Amino acid sequence: MIDGLGRPRSALVVGGTSEIALATVSALCGQARCRVVLAGRNLSSLEQAARRLPGARATPAVFDPDEDGSVGRLVGECFGQLGGLDMVLVALGSLGDQGRDEHDPVAVAGSIRANFSLPAQASVAAADHLRAQGHGVLVVLSSVAARPVRRTNFVYGSAKAGLDGFCLGLADSLDGSGARLLLVRPGFVRTRMTAGRRPAPLACGPEEVAEAVRQGLIQRRRVVWVPPAMRWVSAGLSLLPRPALGRLPV
Amino acid sequence: MGTQVVSGWGRVSPAVCRLVRLTSEAQAMELLRAPDRRGLVARGLGRSYGDAAQRAGGTVLETLGLDWVGRIDPESATVEVGAGVSLGRLLRLLLPAGLFVPVSPGTRFVTVGGAIAADIHGKNHHRDGSFATHVDSLTLATPQGLHRLAPSGEGSRLFWATAGGMGLTGVILAARLRLTRVETARMAVDTRRTDDLDGLLAAMEEADARHRYSVAWLDATARGAALGRGVLSAGDHARLDQLPPSQQRGGRALRFRPRPGLLVAPRLPASPFSPGVVRALNRAWWAASPRRESGRISALEPFFWPLDGVRGWNRLYGPGGLVQYQLVVPFGQERALRSVLEAVARGPAPCCLAVLKRFGPASPGPLSFPSPGWTLAMDFPAAAPGLAGLLDRLDDEVAEAGGRVYLAKDCRLRPELLAAMYPRIEEWRLARQEADPGGVLRSDLSERLVLAGAGQDQGQEAG
Numbered sequence: 001m002i003d004g005l006g007r008p009r010s011a012l013v014v015g016g017t018s019e020i021a022l023a024t025v026s027a028l029c030g031q032a033r034c035r036v037v038l039a040g041r042n043l044s045s046l047e048q049a050a051r052r053l054p055g056a057r058a059t060p061a062v063f064d065p066d067e068d069g070s071v072g073r074l075v076g077e078c079f080g081q082l083g084g085l086d087m088v089l090v091a092l093g094s095l096g097d098q099g100r101d102e103h104d105p106v107a108v109a110g111s112i113r114a115n116f117s118l119p120a121q122a123s124v125a126a127a128d129h130l131r132a133q134g135h136g137v138l139v140v141l142s143s144v145a146a147r148p149v150r151r152t153n154f155v156y157g158s159a160k161a162g163l164d165g166f167c168l169g170l171a172d173s174l175d176g177s178g179a180r181l182l183l184v185r186p187g188f189v190r191t192r193m194t195a196g197r198r199p200a201p202l203a204c205g206p207e208e209v210a211e212a213v214r215q216g217l218i219q220r221r222r223v224v225w226v227p228p229a230m231r232w233v234s235a236g237l238s239l240l241p242r243p244a245l246g247r248l249p250v
Numbered sequence: 251m252g253t254q255v256v257s258g259w260g261r262v263s264p265a266v267c268r269l270v271r272l273t274s275e276a277q278a279m280e281l282l283r284a285p286d287r288r289g290l291v292a293r294g295l296g297r298s299y300g301d302a303a304q305r306a307g308g309t310v311l312e313t314l315g316l317d318w319v320g321r322i323d324p325e326s327a328t329v330e331v332g333a334g335v336s337l338g339r340l341l342r343l344l345l346p347a348g349l350f351v352p353v354s355p356g357t358r359f360v361t362v363g364g365a366i367a368a369d370i371h372g373k374n375h376h377r378d379g380s381f382a383t384h385v386d387s388l389t390l391a392t393p394q395g396l397h398r399l400a401p402s403g404e405g406s407r408l409f410w411a412t413a414g415g416m417g418l419t420g421v422i423l424a425a426r427l428r429l430t431r432v433e434t435a436r437m438a439v440d441t442r443r444t445d446d447l448d449g450l451l452a453a454m455e456e457a458d459a460r461h462r463y464s465v466a467w468l469d470a471t472a473r474g475a476a477l478g479r480g481v482l483s484a485g486d487h488a489r490l491d492q493l494p495p496s497q498q499r500g501g502r503a504l505r506f507r508p509r510p511g512l513l514v515a516p517r518l519p520a521s522p523f524s525p526g527v528v529r530a531l532n533r534a535w536w537a538a539s540p541r542r543e544s545g546r547i548s549a550l551e552p553f554f555w556p557l558d559g560v561r562g563w564n565r566l567y568g569p570g571g572l573v574q575y576q577l578v579v580p581f582g583q584e585r586a587l588r589s590v591l592e593a594v595a596r597g598p599a600p601c602c603l604a605v606l607k608r609f610g611p612a613s614p615g616p617l618s619f620p621s622p623g624w625t626l627a628m629d630f631p632a633a634a635p636g637l638a639g640l641l642d643r644l645d646d647e648v649a650e651a652g653g654r655v656y657l658a659k660d661c662r663l664r665p666e667l668l669a670a671m672y673p674r675i676e677e678w679r680l681a682r683q684e685a686d687p688g689g690v691l692r693s694d695l696s697e698r699l700v701l702a703g704a705g706q707d708q709g710q711e712a713g
Contacts, residue, residue, distance in 0.1 A: 002263060003263065004301070004571070005262075005637060005641075005661070009698065134288065134306050134307020177266060178265060178306050218262070218570045218632050218633045219633055220569065
């Protein structure tokens, strides 16, 4: 059961080496002894991540990102082995390189796979199990880049926009089941994925995302923005006429 | 029967459950014999703060339909009632006969079934003990059958496992209560304001020797020399001769017609209780209280159930809900009490309301909360940053001091501390196992804290 302060007793992280995911799991499962499964493609880096999690009993699990259905099967296996899960955190994604990717059909396919197809597969699989058990929460990392999609990162942003819309619908489908979905829309987060890039305004650290997730869980929100002000930035940008938005260097 | 979202009074972890309104013993037995695989638990008025009266994905048996009241016997001062009767309704029937419930908590909107399952206490615990010690017998439905249990002799083991057993030994259907005789429906109240914790503790000890009821509000935001300053209110049922002559005649002395709360708390988008606001409110309340006042005649409501006057006051804490943390530490562990208050005053989470009380002897229930010592209840907005860490540290302090936290209030205890706080839990588990070997009775609380023991924890989520 997730306790009154948003802390699960068991959690599965799909994308188990994501710094945002690990910060979130540390914050929510740090003190309460929580069983955590870190799922991803690379066993040794998952093992490394598992060792760094304080307090939690973390184990790695591997799926094949190039095979459709692999991640869904893994999610099912985790539910079976742990006798249910309180939380599934889907933190798959890859930022790519907009300048190069927007001319490379294969890179576009890869981005859609990493940022939309795989996380969507993991999400539906998790949602079905959560719905059946009648409780638990699915946390999915979207991005401010999806709202609205902009000239400067539309390859990544559009794939995230697909996932974002998918999850809003999935959240609706969970209504009344006892399970729910929390969609997280972070802005620029200082992690490995963004290393070397110039931090955008309102940049934050993974810990701030973790705190926002905790707040979102306690307040039973459907969507959280990190930092919260991003919501208004996004709303402002969405009001701009498309040609103006396309010329903005953001 | 239908699927419904239910939560505790703190509104912290709502669950979607199949809600069944219980109307008869036969129906209860039927549900227990062909149980929901995901578990089943009884629920009354939902005044436990955490997740004790809910089962996510499972079945909840609402007992409010079992609201019959048997003949009130003024000779023996006893009454047999259905488990779904609220103390408030019972009081309306009892007071004209000069009788009062033996124990009343801070709200009258609790059912008799819930009062037994949580083995609740009131402001008179130092003198009269917990609720279950005033129960002559009770009817319990378990998957094994229907039992009539008494506090001594055959069946007493299950009786005491049920008292404070959080509904996990069976579904309480009825109980015979021993009542308190009163001359009036008024209280004679002494109030005293103190400047610090030592003053408050001393005043409480003194008051408990003289008064049947006592409780102290304290300013949990005050630090340094003012740490633990508070307002003690102690009282007794007013005697007839204490009332003004005009109120003594014509049944007026026993008149109890509580008005339904005129104030209704609004639904707020966020908790307004920031640390600054909370500090100011607490300071103002303390400053506005009389330094010393004695023998004031008061109605029952403001003395026993001040918060019942605001309907849905729990909504004031915003969508995140509230966490009430209630601990008891044994007498002699006043240092632990002080250190808890120091930690709370330091923050970061603001304690909006704190109440202190002295407990007398414990009941024989192995899972019953009250035990001799100081009990402190504190309300926090659940969404306050740093609350989880703060309460985890308080747990360690409380367990270290030989104390415990109250399961009826809990929504976040770490299960590994349960055995230290409730050292007789294995005894309780054995009695529970006998009554419900199949593990039919389960709540979110029991799953979260693994109350039934690790043996029954396996594979329960499957399906």
